Amino acid sequence: MLVRLLFVYLLGWSLTTNAQVELLSLEGTYQEKNLIVNNPPMADGFGFCISKVLVNGEILPAVIQTSHFEIDFQLFHLKKGADVFVVLEHAAGCEPRFLNPSILLPKSTFECTQISAQKDGSLSWTATNEKAVLDFSIEQYKWGRWVEVGQVKGKGTKGTNTYQFQLTPHSGKNTVRVSQTDSSGKPRASKSTSFTSTIPAVSFSPTKVHSTLTFKAKNQVVKTKYEIYDAYGNLLKTGYSATVDCRNIVSGVYFINYDNKTEKFIKIDD
Numbered sequence: 001m002l003v004r005l006l007f008v009y010l011l012g013w014s015l016t017t018n019a020q021v022e023l024l025s026l027e028g029t030y031q032e033k034n035l036i037v038n039n040p041p042m043a044d045g046f047g048f049c050i051s052k053v054l055v056n057g058e059i060l061p062a063v064i065q066t067s068h069f070e071i072d073f074q075l076f077h078l079k080k081g082a083d084v085f086v087v088l089e090h091a092a093g094c095e096p097r098f099l100n101p102s103i104l105l106p107k108s109t110f111e112c113t114q115i116s117a118q119k120d121g122s123l124s125w126t127a128t129n130e131k132a133v134l135d136f137s138i139e140q141y142k143w144g145r146w147v148e149v150g151q152v153k154g155k156g157t158k159g160t161n162t163y164q165f166q167l168t169p170h171s172g173k174n175t176v177r178v179s180q181t182d183s184s185g186k187p188r189a190s191k192s193t194s195f196t197s198t199i200p201a202v203s204f205s206p207t208k209v210h211s212t213l214t215f216k217a218k219n220q221v222v223k224t225k226y227e228i229y230d231a232y233g234n235l236l237k238t239g240y241s242a243t244v245d246c247r248n249i250v251s252g253v254y255f256i257n258y259d260n261k262t263e264k265f266i267k268i269d270d
Contacts, residue, residue, distance in 0.1 A: 115192075226241070
């Protein structure tokens with residue numbers, strides 16, 4: 001009976017303790033640096049605030065009952081650029097802190113030493129001084145702005161890295177570049193490169209449409225990337241197709257970006 005009462009007491013104490021546990025989390029990507037945590041003492045002076053540290057769901061196998069400790073991500077065999085999710089389980093009424101959370105935020109440092117593209121749209125570039133694994137955005141200049149047409153994951157190493165991407169050319173002169181956007185939210189772009197494709201110019205019909213727009217080149221129906229905006233600049237449709245169903249838009253004037261052009265058409269009721 002004494003053993004059973006003791007078990008019930010301990011179980012009740014455990015449930016009460018768990019009910020008072022709070023969580024503090026941080027996520028980012030592993031950049032081969034360790035995270036430092038401030039672990040304040042408990043209000044009663046016995047022990048420290050944090051009871052458990054989880055990295056991607058795994059318990060940190062290290063001593064944490066100190067005022068400051070390091071989370072060594074190498075203990076979890078992470079590769080540079082891997083996603084990281086850290087959770088601190090701590091007592092209520094105390095506030096642990098991540099002292100250097102920016103180490104999980106990648107920064108773009110790449111230098112593009114070479115970029116070129118062929119008439120068929122095959123793009124290649126060489127980058128050096130990458131210190132973080134970030135996606136490269138492939139951008140094509142058309143419709144009066146830079147348009148993202150794809151992404152390639154960066155390797156994140158300081159040496160010389162080469163990349164390739166197959167983009168869809170439009171008719172005439174094509175101008176392309178690559179860029180990265182890091183935690184600052186500001187894109188860093190390479191120099192641009194240009195090529196002239198052999199693709200014939202595309203047109204659409206009719207300019208007064210009841211139901212369907214059709215794209216053609218040399219009297220042949222062809223696919224092209226397109227965007228349709230209303231008169232207020234709201235994007236209504238986008239895609240890559242030979243036809244566009246316009247039955248579900250109301251009558252009025254619309255602007256269409258396609259191939260390397262921006263033109264307008266009128267939707268009329270049947």
